[in-house]
Amino acid sequence: MGPRTAVADRILLSAMDGYRPEGDWKQRVTAVALRVREAFGRHPQLAAVWGRYASGGTGSRLVMEELLQALSTSGLPDEEIPARYHRLAVLVAALVASEAAIGTAPPPEREQGLELFRVAVFGADPAHFPALTRFGRDILPLGAERAPAFEEILAAQLADVEATIAR
Known part of the structure; x- marks a missing residue:
């Protein structure tokens, strides 16, 4: 394990520090996912390292074990x-x-990205981009409302697991 993956593993260890499984399998998976998200939110520069290479250390094993344990109680x-x-x-x-x-x-890069988004959405030619023109005022840039999006996407994946169990 390299130094960056070792640090990413320490972040996972901190995410699992004090964790106690509570609730049903979906609550447990959600709790672990939110803990991991919060821990890497404090060290965002290492999130991509973890996403690319995982870590293979104790922190990684703790996360894997809890997710597997939770899924094991789901009925799958x-x-x-x-x-x-x-x-x-x-x-x-x-x-x-x-x-x-x-x-x-950096803030200037974020602002530039936001401006490019505005130009792409509000400057779209209705003849070529009728749906974008129609819905553009309600479309958010990728950086907006990340927390609710994270939770909703995770919940959709868990609902898919639940639908599989029901079949």
């Missing part, structure tokens, strides 16, 4: 748990890394 057949775990891990890593990337951009 054992043969589906590894694939569902992988989807959740990829989703959380991608969302955390994406949020971190936006958060680490």
Whole structure:
């Protein structure tokens, strides 16, 4: 494990520090995902490192173990748990890394990105981009409302797992 992945693993250790499984499997998965998001939110420059390489250390194993344990109590057949775990891990890593990337951009770069977004949306030719013209006023830039988006996307993935169980 390299120095950057070792630091990322310490962030995962801190995320799991004091964690006690509570609630049903969805509450447990959500709690771990939010803890990981919060921990990397304090160290956004390392979120992409974790998302690219994982860490392989104790922190990583603690997160993996809890997610697998939670999924094991969900009612999923054992043969589906590894694939569902992988989807959740990829989703959380991608969302955390994406949020971190936006958060680490310097203010001038963020403002430039926002201006490019405005030009793309509000400057769209209605003849070529009728849907963009129609919905443009209500579309948010990628950096907006990250917390609710994170939670809603995670909840959708968990609802998909739940639908699989119900079948």
